[in-house]
Amino acid sequence: MFDLVIRGGTVVTASDTIRCDVGIRGGRITALAEHLGPALDQIDATGLFVLPGGIDSHVHIAQPSGDGIVMADDFESGTRSALHGGNTTVLPFCLQQKGQSLREALAGYHALAEGRCLTDVSFHLIVTDPTPSVLGQELPALVEDGYTSLKVFMTYEGLRLRDDEILATLDAARSTGALVMVHCENEDAIRFLIGKHEEEGRLSPLGHATSRPIAAEREATHRALSLAEIVGVPLVIVHVSNREAMEEIARARMRGIRVAGETCPQYLMLTADDLDRDGWEGAKFVCSPPPRDAASQAACWQGLEQGIFDLYSSDHCPFRFDDPQGKLNPKGTRSFRWVPNGIPGVETRLPILFSEGVMKNRIDINRFVALTATNHAKLYGLYPRKGTIAVGSDADLALWNPRERRVVTNDRLHHGADYTPYEGLEVQGWPVMVLLRGQVAMRDGEEFVRPGAGQYLPRQRSPMAGGSPAAG
Numbered sequence: 369m370f371d372l373v374i375r376g377g378t379v380v381t382a383s384d385t386i387r388c389d390v391g392i393r394g395g396r397i398t399a400l401a402e403h404l405g406p407a408l409d410q411i412d413a414t415g416l417f418v419l420p421g422g423i424d425s426h427v428h429i430a431q432p433s434g435d436g437i438v439m440a441d442d443f444e445s446g447t448r449s450a451l452h453g454g455n456t457t458v459l460p461f462c463l464q465q466k467g468q469s470l471r472e473a474l475a476g477y478h479a480l481a482e483g484r485c486l487t488d489v490s491f492h493l494i495v496t497d498p499t500p501s502v503l504g505q506e507l508p509a510l511v512e513d514g515y516t517s518l519k520v521f522m523t524y525e526g527l528r529l530r531d532d533e534i535l536a537t538l539d540a541a542r543s544t545g546a547l548v549m550v551h552c553e554n555e556d557a558i559r560f561l562i563g564k565h566e567e568e569g570r571l572s573p574l575g576h577a578t579s580r581p582i583a584a585e586r587e588a589t590h591r592a593l594s595l596a597e598i599v600g601v602p603l604v605i606v607h608v609s610n611r612e613a614m615e616e617i618a619r620a621r622m623r624g625i626r627v628a629g630e631t632c633p634q635y636l637m638l639t640a641d642d643l644d645r646d647g648w649e650g651a652k653f654v655c656s657p658p659p660r661d662a663a664s665q666a667a668c669w670q671g672l673e674q675g676i677f678d679l680y681s682s683d684h685c686p687f688r689f690d691d692p693q694g695k696l697n698p699k700g701t702r703s704f705r706w707v708p709n710g711i712p713g714v715e716t717r718l719p720i721l722f723s724e725g726v727m728k729n730r731i732d733i734n735r736f737v738a739l740t741a742t743n744h745a746k747l748y749g750l751y752p753r754k755g756t757i758a759v760g761s762d763a764d765l766a767l768w769n770p771r772e773r774r775v776v777t778n779d780r781l782h783h784g785a786d787y788t789p790y791e792g793l794e795v796q797g798w799p800v801m802v803l804l805r806g807q808v809a810m811r812d813g814e815e816f817v818r819p820g821a822g823q824y825l826p827r828q829r830s831p832m833a834g835g836s837p838a839a840g
Contacts, residue, residue, distance in 0.1 A: 370398065370407035372806055377413025377767065381420070381757050382738035390418060392763040395805035400759065411801070411808075413767055419737055420756050421456025421764035421802060422718050423744035425492075426606060426630065426681035428710060429460040430480045437708050438693040440686035440784035443484040444819045446714065449684075449783040450487050451810050451817075453715035454799030456764035457488045457754055457825065459744075461519060466497050466526065470506045474515070478824070485822030486815070487804065488764075490750070492549065493518040496526070498533050503540035511544040514826025516749050516833075518546055519606070522588045523553035523656065524709075531595060538599040547748070547830040548596075549604040552588035552613065553580060553657060562705055573650030576704040577640040577658035585657050586612040593620040593627060602626035602832045604747070607683050609635045609657040611667035614676045626832055628747055630679035633713055633720045634659050635668045638789060651695040652787055654707045655685065672739060673731055678747065680739040682717040685710025686785040712785040716776055716793075722768065723795035749827035763806035772798045 374390040379400065391399035391407070429446035433439050441449065450458045462477040464470050470493060481489060493510070495502065495518050507518075520537055521527040529537065534550075541548045561579040565571065570578070589605055593616060596603045605617055608631050617629045638659035643650035653659065671677040687708045688694035699706035718740055725731040731739070745755025752761050776793045778786065802810040809817040 370404065372409045372411065373404050373407040374411045374413050374418060374765070375404070377416050377418035379418045379757055380733050380737055382734055382742040385734060390757065390765070392806040395763055395807070397757060397759055397761050397763050400757070415769070416800070417733065417768040417770060418757065419766045419768055420741040421766050421804070422454045423457045423459070423741045423750070423755055424450060424455050424682050424684065424714055424717060425459040425679060425744040425748055426632070426683050427458045427460045427714050428683075428685040431461060431463050432465065433687070433708055436693060436697060437687070440688045440694065440712070442784070443481045443489070444486070445782065445784040446684070447484070447486040447489065447822055448815070449715040449781060451802055451815070452782045452813065454718045454766040454768070454802060455487055455714065456766070456802060456804050457490070457750070458714065459490050459492055459748060461494050462491045463494045464496050468497065470502060470510055481824065483820040486809065486817055486819055487822045488825050489822055490748070490825040490827055491515060494527070495520055495537055496529070498529065498537045503536060507540050507546065508544045511546050511829070514828070516546055516827045516829045517549065519549040519551065521551045522592065523551060523555040523558060525555070528555050531591070534592070534595050535599060538596060538601050541833070542599055542601045545829040545833050547604065547833040548601065549606050550592045551607070552585055552592050552605060554584040554588045557584045557587070566703070571703040572644070573648065573654055573704045573707060574640065574644040576654045576707065577643050580656060580658050582610045582612050582660060582664070585609060586616060589613040589616040593617070593625055596627070597623065597625050602628070604628045604630060604679075606630045606681070607632050607635070607657060608671070608677070609668070610660050610664040614667060614671050617676055628678040628832065629671065629676050630681055631668045631671060631677045632681055632683045633717055634683070634711060634789065636665055636724065637720060637793070639665065642789070648696065648701060651700065651707045652689050653711060653789055654695070654704065654709055655683070655711045656709045669730055672725065677739070678743045680717070680721055682713040683710070684712055684714035686712035686783050688784070688786045690786055711789050712783045713789070715781050715783060716788065716790050719774070719776075719795045719798055720790065720793070722797040727770065727796045747830055747832060749830050750825060763803055765803040766799045767801040768797055769800045770797045772796070772800065774798050
């Protein structure tokens with residue numbers, strides 16, 4: 369007998385759409401068939417889509433953000449927000465600070481997450497201090513322990529690596545089988561343009577966008593891919609905002625470089641004009657890379673439709689707006705330079721793509737599943753345990769009502785920020801139930817799990833990076 373059967377729904381994977389029941393036992397999917405037999409409990413999913421729970425592989429939670437600045441989400445509020453948005457797994461970033469070992473950073477970050485998560489989690493590493501001991505001793509051991517992905521920055525003083533440091537990090541990734549994500553913006557060009565803006569008194573939030581132009585992202589994307597080509601490793605180019613950077617990815621693939629591309633809701637729905645709102649309201653939309661223009665929006669949609677992008681993530685990086693520790697910190701009210709970079713979006717990621725993509729026929733629902741769950745699981749070493757609906761997979765499921773219309777308002781969201789950049793957006797389609805390993809975690813906006821229900825997930829090496837499996 370099954371523990372639970374979900375009956376009568378339309379089950380969707382990245383490749384198939386079928387009408388069938390889903391049988392669950394011991395937290396895993398054990399059968400997919402018409403008219404499954406008796407169960408201890410059942411859910412009527414008639415008229416609903418049964419999708420794999422969303423996996424958001426690019427979120428920032430409880431991350432150090434500079435003197436006097438506090439991120440708006442801890443692990444409880446961040447994973448709660450993810451859960452209500454149809455997600456069952458999130459991958460936040462453990463930031464190594466200068467002079468800190470990776471092990472020390474991880475111990476502190478795990479302590480922040482312990483007992484607080486409502487979804488499953490797994491950590492990427494951010495490498496800011498790639499010393500010989502970090503790359504030669506710590507990283508190989510951590511990859512064996514299931515920390516199989518890392519991120520490097522080409523911008524932000526204190527985070528960015530020089531080209532020779534990036535090469536050394538890529539070489540360590542090649543030898544260990546780790547997968548490297550890169551934030552691509554040219555810091556020297558940005559610093560030059562910030563200086564020009566300051567000379568001219570152009571200090572409003574719009575200056576954030578005009579000091580980080582498309583060319584700075586395009587050049588850094590080209591350079592990152594060239595460095596990867598020199599070392600012979602794959603890359604993930606994260607939060608791509610425009611056609612020019614997309615073209616660099618396409619050209620690299622033509623040269624035989626293995627590269628995955630990612631974009632985010634802000635590049636589909638926002639533009640630089642949002643940073644030019646009256647008063648200091650534009651600070652709400654400050655993120656990096658910044659939103660571009662309507663042509664770039666159209667290009668990013670094409671990238672989702674045509675396969676330039678493998679991943680659609682939120683880059684959830686929440687700060688409160690009306691808060692001296694957030695966007696309106698004392699220095700941030702005087703210049704865009706000091707406005708914390710990042711916007712909330714983990715809860716609205718899936719509804720936006722479902723409404724604007726699936727319901728408006730830009731992508732089909734199978735592509736939606738691939739972009740929001742399956743490709744994340746495959747790329748980051750969680751598949752087939754996560755990211756699909758198959759016998760043996762965890763019963764992480766989201767039931768969607770494609771007819772439900774909802775206006776996005778911050779008072780209905782669950783993150784720690786005091787605003788959403790998508791306030792007033794009407795969407796069609798919303799997750800009405802989420803199951804985490806076979807247990808109903810959220811139903812019609814009500815939670816049925818407590819903080820601590822989420823587990824930490826060690827991961828295998830990425831198939832794109834190669835190598836033997838790590839702890840799983």
